[in-house]
Amino acid sequence: MALLNLFHSLKQQLAFIVSIVFFIESANAGSLAIFNLLDLPKQKNSVYVNTQTLLANDAFSLKGLFDDFHGHFSSQNSDYKAIGDIRYDIGTYVKDSFYIGYAYRKEATIKTSPDTMKLINQVSNELDLPIGKHYRVALEIEGFETHGMVLAKTVPLYQSDHWNIKLGLGTEFLYGMQTQHGTASGEAEAVSRTDYDFFWQSNYLYTENYLYDLDVNKVTSFGYTTHIALNVACDNISIDFIANDVMGKLYWKNLPYSNVDLSSANKSYDENGYVIYAPVISGFEGNTKFTQTLMKKWRIKGKYSLGNDSFQIGTDYIDDTYLPYIQYTHLYENNILSTVSYETYFHMVGVDVKYKNYYVGIQSNGILEPSAMKIDFGLQYQF
Template identity: 30%
Template sequence: MNQYSKTLGVFILLISYLNSSIFSHYSKDNRYNFSIEYSDRNDAIPIFKRNGVWGDKYNPKSGENIALMNYRADIGVLFDTLYLGYAFRYDMFIKSDKSTLDIINLIKNRDDLPLNHKYSIYLEALGFSSDNLIVSKEFELINSNSTNLKVYGGFSIIRASKMQDGKIKAKADVVSKKEYDFDGLIDDYYYTNNRIYDLKVDDSIGYGYSLNFGLFYRYNKHSFLFLAEDFLSNIYWKDLPYSQVNITSNKKEYDSDGYIKYKPSVSGYELYKDYTQKLLPNLMLEYQYKYSSSINLGVGSQYFNGYLLPFVSIAYRESSNISYKLGYDIRFEQFSLELDIYDFKASLSTNDIYDPSALNINISYSF
């Protein structure tokens, strides 16, 4: 069962606030732009202890628990309102339940398992890593003292080298304080590296595209920002490893302390198939109210794979070149601070100083 924790560690982890990250290169008059984003958010597990003992900061929700991870680096050049750039992306979405996380936590802690207890196991993973060539353009449709309307459109060509897309459904019955029986199904599992059981596979490469859209509207003191990333977007994989297998604990092995090892017996289908991976659309809507000449109040939400991720913010503009923003992410209980000083922008958000389960770091520079 230790492999379950390894699987969750690899999978558990897309995307910090979309705020203006997709089209942030239009916010400056400078021609060149460079940015780095690190985002790692989940409901239950301290991110720096994910591969070790989770400790007393393990705090799952009673129902579904999700995890989002996004690493991204962008570099590009702006020609008036046309942007050309390159981006590296690593995106992952994980969904599990409290029962799955509880038994993993007990095993990682080497705690006694509750006799005769039955655990349901559910884990879903969707993600990829890719190199991307980006073309985007801004269109300013209205620009007056009271009203401003801008539309952004973007297109990315994707070359992907890593992916995970599949589900585990299983049951584990505790038979002693150190042992359990389990059986389950690995359902429609596509991958470039099998994280569920040991299996060497050939490398695969996927090619595809991503569409992005943005709209900004301001009327007097009120403004709205809508962003959509990866809508109607696909990656096409050739000869991708695929498993549809049953797993059981028919053959058991134990460690030196008498704890059962996760060494599943596998039966089913292992193939290579062509596969179209549909990217999950990531949407964001934000409303801002200009409270005064230097203070803006904001409220909005990200919407991703059926989950609303609301946030609030207050921004203070010290001068035309210096501003600060405080924010709060409601689901992950993250406080954030953003600094925008001349051509440099940086933000940090976390829900704990020492053992966060959610941490975002963003840095960008325009010149």
């Protein structure tokens, strides 16, 4: 099944990478890999190194992703979403004036219809198909991989006895290595317990074709993006707004594309009678110029501090998906900073600890078979 191959290959691209985070100051709020200009170092001879990795979906456990979608499946009537978000930063302040650094990024979001995921689950686990059932197949993918040079600066806008307002501005000059951008949609019908017919259409731009076997030449791109952050604090209350990729573009030349129809006319069967497809493909393939607009990401959070305790509420956002969270932080007498948090979309619980220049944290929505997870470790290096 071509769509199953596409979804499985893309999931592998989002596969969980245990991340090591070298982080500065307080525990990492939120779930996305956000470049927070308000947390950049300002000390001379200090290096900022920060890596963040998130893999989250609401269909299968992470274990199931590695095991051809076998195992527990969460059934729902709304669209399924998967997010892979990786960002690695290393940089420093130049002459106490502005930040300069390097960033590696890999991001992807996948949205699928409920019928798509139900069919994938039934086929992957060789479950009996309900004869005569019609499936509405729909999938959207957006993603990229880049290297970049970052320039950023945070400046005070207003200070008084009670108020403190800061603004951060940043830009990245990007070198793009991979992209996925497109849709697949159509219909499928179960014709027996082990067989189904399908027909769908795909409009797809890519650096590697996961929909069907097709060798393409390697292409790269250049581009840019911008970030902004604002902090408004009054006594023990503060509000932060951080936006990444406010205006972000990648300019691809000779990017492969496929505008094709796929059908199930060519079938074979395995030893258990389950159908195997080599889909019949018709349509157009070629190369084109393509300007890719990067997905906007942002975080807004409010914090209330009371002595050694602070309470925070906020949300992250990417690709029409909100990830709200709440967080409680306590500072102990031995300078240990501990945080517990709860994210409400994927239901991840987080525990974070910072001691001196070291930081460790984990967010997960399960112990044995989570479907969403983020892991952080960190330190600050000053020479």
